[in-house]
Amino acid sequence: MKTLIYSSVFSLLFLAACSNGSNKTKSTTSADAKVTTAVASGSSEKGTSTAAVLASYLKLKNAFTNDNDKDAAAAGNEMVTAFASFDKKSLTPEQDKAYTDIYDDAKEHAEHIGANVGNIAHQREHFDMLSKDMYDLVKLLGANQSLYVDHCPMYNNNKGAIWLSEVKDIKNPYLGKAMPTCGTVKEELK
Amino acid sequence: MKGIKKILLGLLVIFILIQFVQPARNKSRQVMPNDISKIVSVPSDVQGILKKACYDCHSNNTEYPWYVNMQPMHWFMNNHIQSGKAELNFSEFGSYTSRRQQSKLRSIENSLKDGSMPLNSYTLIHRNAILTKTEKLLLMNWVQNSKDSLNKKNFN
Numbered sequence: 001m002k003t004l005i006y007s008s009v010f011s012l013l014f015l016a017a018c019s020n021g022s023n024k025t026k027s028t029t030s031a032d033a034k035v036t037t038a039v040a041s042g043s044s045e046k047g048t049s050t051a052a053v054l055a056s057y058l059k060l061k062n063a064f065t066n067d068n069d070k071d072a073a074a075a076g077n078e079m080v081t082a083f084a085s086f087d088k089k090s091l092t093p094e095q096d097k098a099y100t101d102i103y104d105d106a107k108e109h110a111e112h113i114g115a116n117v118g119n120i121a122h123q124r125e126h127f128d129m130l131s132k133d134m135y136d137l138v139k140l141l142g143a144n145q146s147l148y149v150d151h152c153p154m155y156n157n158n159k160g161a162i163w164l165s166e167v168k169d170i171k172n173p174y175l176g177k178a179m180p181t182c183g184t185v186k187e188e189l190k
Numbered sequence: 191m192k193g194i195k196k197i198l199l200g201l202l203v204i205f206i207l208i209q210f211v212q213p214a215r216n217k218s219r220q221v222m223p224n225d226i227s228k229i230v231s232v233p234s235d236v237q238g239i240l241k242k243a244c245y246d247c248h249s250n251n252t253e254y255p256w257y258v259n260m261q262p263m264h265w266f267m268n269n270h271i272q273s274g275k276a277e278l279n280f281s282e283f284g285s286y287t288s289r290r291q292q293s294k295l296r297s298i299e300n301s302l303k304d305g306s307m308p309l310n311s312y313t314l315i316h317r318n319a320i321l322t323k324t325e326k327l328l329l330m331n332w333v334q335n336s337k338d339s340l341n342k343k344n345f346n
Contacts, residue, residue: 105289125300129293 064173076113224284247274
């Protein structure tokens with residue numbers, strides 16, 4: 001009798017665990033699907049493959065200006081997908097080499113931002129390095145939109161950091177709501 | 191009562207069986223061509239600190255503690271080593287792109303500053319891997335110098 005009780009309890013637990021697990025996978029796959037469709041629609045036109053990457057970067061930047069670590073993580077993951085669907089075929093060999101160098105680094109930063117919900121300081125460290133990569137990427141391949149290169153002098157113990165923005169007004173992603181208008185426009189990319 | 195005995199016996203059998211599944215050890219005796227010491231200079235005192243506090247999970251050479259001879263401890267440790275190496279591998283540092291090398295050095299700096307490395311779960315058992323203030327300072331200086339020398343290399 002006891003064996004029967006034990007085994008039924010175990011199988012119940014097992015079933016509960018299983019159904020939980022499948023629910024989880026379901027919700028993540030639907031989220032992934034959303035991301036891929038968004039990216040796919042962004043990259044369907046020719047020459048807009050940096051557009052998908054850039055769009056997710058700007059989303060990321062805006063999440064940081066609002067001190068929102070969860071949105072930042074979502075945008076980081078979106079960026080990883082955007083990089084994965086980037087089409088390298090149209091690049092010249094030199095561009096390809098430079099792109100690979102940037103991609104190798106940037107993808108990793110995006111992954112880290114995606115994996116660090118709850119630690120916005122750590123996410124911002126990677127955003128700093130990612131912003132330099134994005135600057136070089138836009139310089140290399142263009143952006144199809146005008147961008148502002150902004151500079152925050154205070155971040156990282158006054159070592160300073162740059163970010164790219166689609167608007168002229170300063171909205172600081174490193175200091176967030178604490179000092180939203182700190183920084184200057186350094187350069188305009190067209 | 192009988193049920194508990196059966197379960198315990200089952201667990202014991204599983205425990206004995208898993209002892210035969212040993213993952214391959216993370217050991218390579220020679221210095222790899224892509225080792226960080228081939229890219230930047232690594233003074234012997236820095237090398238010593240890296241070896242005792244970092245290399246177990248961030249290189250191709252792990253000093254295995256006694257308890258890995260018992261499963262599933264070896265599996266847990268193996269997981270740690272795999273994810274540690276994926277993140278940063280001093281033995282493969284030279285194979286990273288120059289941009290990534292800079293990023294990795296910066297990340298080392300950051301994790302030293304905020305104390306997130308070595309992991310607490312690691313120093314709990316490996317007490318000698320806890321970094322003293324002087325050791326931290328030494329590493330930070332070394333990272334700074336390495337960053338500068340790599341920067342110079344890439345612009346010449």
